[in-house]
Amino acid sequence: MLSKKTKYGLKALTFIARTGSDVPVQVGEIAKSEQIPQKFLESILLTLRKSGILGSKKGKHGGYYLRKDPSEILMTEVMRVLEGPIAMVQCVSLNFYEKCDDCPDEHLCSVNKLMIQVRDSTLEVFKNTTLKDLSLR
Amino acid sequence: MLSKKTKYGLKALTFIARTGSDVPVQVGEIAKSEQIPQKFLESILLTLRKSGILGSKKGKHGGYYLRKDPSEILMTEVMRVLEGPIAMVQCVSLNFYEKCDDCPDEHLCSVNKLMIQVRDSTLEVFKNTTLKDLSLR
DNA sequence: GCAATTCCTACTAAATCGATAGGATTAATA
DNA sequence: TATTAATCCTATCGATTTAGTAGGAATTGC
Numbered sequence: 001m002l003s004k005k006t007k008y009g010l011k012a013l014t015f016i017a018r019t020g021s022d023v024p025v026q027v028g029e030i031a032k033s034e035q036i037p038q039k040f041l042e043s044i045l046l047t048l049r050k051s052g053i054l055g056s057k058k059g060k061h062g063g064y065y066l067r068k069d070p071s072e073i074l075m076t077e078v079m080r081v082l083e084g085p086i087a088m089v090q091c092v093s094l095n096f097y098e099k100c101d102d103c104p105d106e107h108l109c110s111v112n113k114l115m116i117q118v119r120d121s122t123l124e125v126f127k128n129t130t131l132k133d134l135s136l137r
Numbered sequence: 138m139l140s141k142k143t144k145y146g147l148k149a150l151t152f153i154a155r156t157g158s159d160v161p162v163q164v165g166e167i168a169k170s171e172q173i174p175q176k177f178l179e180s181i182l183l184t185l186r187k188s189g190i191l192g193s194k195k196g197k198h199g200g201y202y203l204r205k206d207p208s209e210i211l212m213t214e215v216m217r218v219l220e221g222p223i224a225m226v227q228c229v230s231l232n233f234y235e236k237c238d239d240c241p242d243e244h245l246c247s248v249n250k251l252m253i254q255v256r257d258s259t260l261e262v263f264k265n266t267t268l269k270d271l272s273l274r
Numbered sequence: 275g276c277a278a279t280t281c282c283t284a285c286t287a288a289a290t291c292g293a294t295a296g297g298a299t300t301a302a303t304a
Numbered sequence: 305t306a307t308t309a310a311t312c313c314t315a316t317c318g319a320t321t322t323a324g325t326a327g328g329a330a331t332t333g334c
C-alpha cells in the first residue's frame with residue numbers, strides 16, 4: 001500500500017504544478033485545498049525540498065516552488081524520495097540493493113524472479129510519467 | 138515492500154511445485170529447506186489451504202499439496218490471498234475498491250491516475266505468470 | 275494406543291505510520 | 305526596529321501492522 005506520505009506528497013506536487021507559476025505556494029494553502037493535515041504536510045514538503053525537487057522561500061510570502069519544469073520531474077525520482085525503493089524486495093532493488101539473509105542463491109529464487117518483472121514493469125510506468133502528466137486534468 | 142508472509146508463501150508454493158508429485162509435503166521439510174520459521178509457515182500454509190490453492194492431509198504422513206496443476210495457478214490469485222490488494226491505493230483496486238475519504242473526485246486525482254497505470258502493469262505480470270513459471274530453475 | 279502431523283486460538287515484542295507539539299529561524303513590511 | 309507570517313527542526317506519541325511464539329486440540333497411520 002502507498003503511504004499517506006507519498007499520497008500527500010504527490011497531491012501537493014500536483015497542486016504546485018497546476019498553479020503554473022514560479023510564485024511560492026504556501027503549505028497552508030495546499031493543506032486546505034487538498035485536505036491534508038498541515039503539520040504533516042510541512043514535513044513532507046521539507047523532505048521534497050531536501051531531495052532537491054522543491055525549492056523554498058522562508059518568511060512572509062514564502063512557500064514552496066518546483067526547481068524544474070514539471071515535464072522534467074520523473075516519477076522514478078519522486079517515488080524514490082517519498083516511498084523509498086520501488087522494488088518490492090531489497091534483493092531486486094536497483095538503488096537500494098541488499099542480499100536476502102535467507103536466500104542462498106538469488107538466481108534460483110522464485111520470488112526474486114517474479115519481483116524483477118514487477119520492478120521492471122513498474123519502473124517503466126514511473127520512467128514514462130512526469131509531474132506534467134499528473135497535473136493534466 | 139513485500140511482506141515476509143508473502144515471500145515465504147511463494148517460496149513454499151514453489152518448493153511444493155518443484156517436487157512434481159502429488160505426495161503431501163510436510164511443513165517441517167519446507168521450513169528446514171527454505172529457512173522459514175516453522176510455526177509461522179504453518180499459519181501461512183493454512184491461509185493458502187483455506188483459499189483453495191493448497192489441499193492438506195492431516196495426521197502421520199500428512200502435509201500439503203497443490204489443488205491444481207502449477208501451470209494453472211496464477212500469481213494474481215496467489216498474491217491476492219497472501220498480500221491482499223494488488224493496487225497501491227484502495228480507490229484503484231479492482232477486488233477491494235473503496236473510495237478515498239479525502240478525495241472529492243477520483244477523476245481529477247493525480248494519484249489515482251498514476252496508480253491505475255501501476256496497477257495495470259503489475260496485473261499484467263501477475264496474469265501472465267503461473268506457479269509453473271516460478272518453479273522452473 | 276502411540277506418534278506424527280495439521281489445525282486453531284491467543285499472545286507479544288518490535289517496527290512503522292500518521293500524525294501532533296512546540297518552538298527556532300528567517301524574511302517582508304509597516 | 306518591531307511585528308507578523310512563513311519555513312525549519314526536533315521530539316514525542318498512539319494506533320496499527322508485522323513477524324513471529326506458545327500451547328495445545330484434532331486427526332490419521334501404524
